[in-house]
Amino acid sequence: MYSFRASAGLVDLAFTDRYGGVSLPPYAELNLAVAGSDDEEAKAENHRLLLADFADGAPFADLYQVHGNEVVDAACGTRPEADGIVTTERDVVLLVRTADCVPVLLADEAAGVIGAAHAGRRGMAAGVVTETVARMRTLGATSISAWVGPYVCGACYEVPEAMQSEVAEVEPAAKATTSWGTPGLDVGAGVLAQLARDGVDAVDASRCTRESEDLYSYRRDGAGMSLGALIRLRGA
Ligand SMILES: [Zn+2]
Numbered sequence: 001m002y003s004f005r006a007s008a009g010l011v012d013l014a015f016t017d018r019y020g021g022v023s024l025p026p027y028a029e030l031n032l033a034v035a036g037s038d039d040e041e042a043k044a045e046n047h048r049l050l051l052a053d054f055a056d057g058a059p060f061a062d063l064y065q066v067h068g069n070e071v072v073d074a075a076c077g078t079r080p081e082a083d084g085i086v087t088t089e090r091d092v093v094l095l096v097r098t099a100d101c102v103p104v105l106l107a108d109e110a111a112g113v114i115g116a117a118h119a120g121r122r123g124m125a126a127g128v129v130t131e132t133v134a135r136m137r138t139l140g141a142t143s144i145s146a147w148v149g150p151y152v153c154g155a156c157y158e159v160p161e162a163m164q165s166e167v168a169e170v171e172p173a174a175k176a177t178t179s180w181g182t183p184g185l186d187v188g189a190g191v192l193a194q195l196a197r198d199g200v201d202a203v204d205a206s207r208c209t210r211e212s213e214d215l216y217s218y219r220r221d222g223a224g225m226s227l228g229a230l231i232r233l234r235g236a
Contacts (some may be wrong), residue, residue: 001050001187003015015105015228016228016230017227018030018214023042024039024042027225029046032046032227032228033062033224034048034226035217044078050230055232056100058092059091059094060230061074061078062079062094064079065118067120068082069127069131070083074089076108083117083119087233091232091235094114094115099227100152101151102120102124103229108142114136114231115231116231121163121167121187124167124174133198147230148188148205151206152187154185155178155208174186207220209227215227
């Protein structure tokens with residue numbers, strides 16, 4: 001069910017893998033995608049199973065992700081268009097979805113503020129992680145920790161040279177070369193560089209989605225499959 005799970009004080013967080021759900025091949029098993037042709041009931045059951053394991057009975061808030069840099073306050077039962085989400089509410093689970101893009105979880109436990117961001121190539125370049133950190137600071141966060149989850153690594157993510165230059169102009173750390181010697185992007189390296197500049201300590205809990213059969217990879221598996229990144233601040 002998880003590729004990484006940790007607790008830091010009252011903060012629980014996790015990145016899922018593809019196991020422990022009810023979706024059938026090729027989506028098997030724990031598919032959390034919003035769109036795509038996997039069975040809707042299976043995806044609903046996957047969310048139920050995951051939430052029951054991660055934070056039984058807790059409400060969750062998620063996003064309709066659009067590769068931008070908008071950040072919203074968590075509002076359970078809605079699904080706003082945004083790529084960053086924050087809350088100061090205890091027990092609310094924040095969920096973002098990825099399948100090659102970079103999931104980022106953020107917390108200042110002492111201040112009682114948590115956040116999550118979906119940072120693909122466009123979102124990273126547009127500064128969604130920095131925007132999420134900034135929003136957390138307006139809510140009182142001062143000492144933020146971050147966890148970067150699984151994404152397609154720079155050795156596996158080929159892009160046209162012009163696209164690489166465009167992104168590297170904004171974030172030089174993202175420039176990479178694929179294992180077959182062509183221009184690539186390491187979006188997670190870009191995110192880590194941004195977090196460092198923002199004064200956020202980050203744990204790199206990433207693995208390459210494309211190289212791991214345990215994870216969903218848009219580039220390997222196609223559309224309609226998603227992993228989840230979850231975080232919550234437990235009630236005292
Ligand atoms: Zn890779």
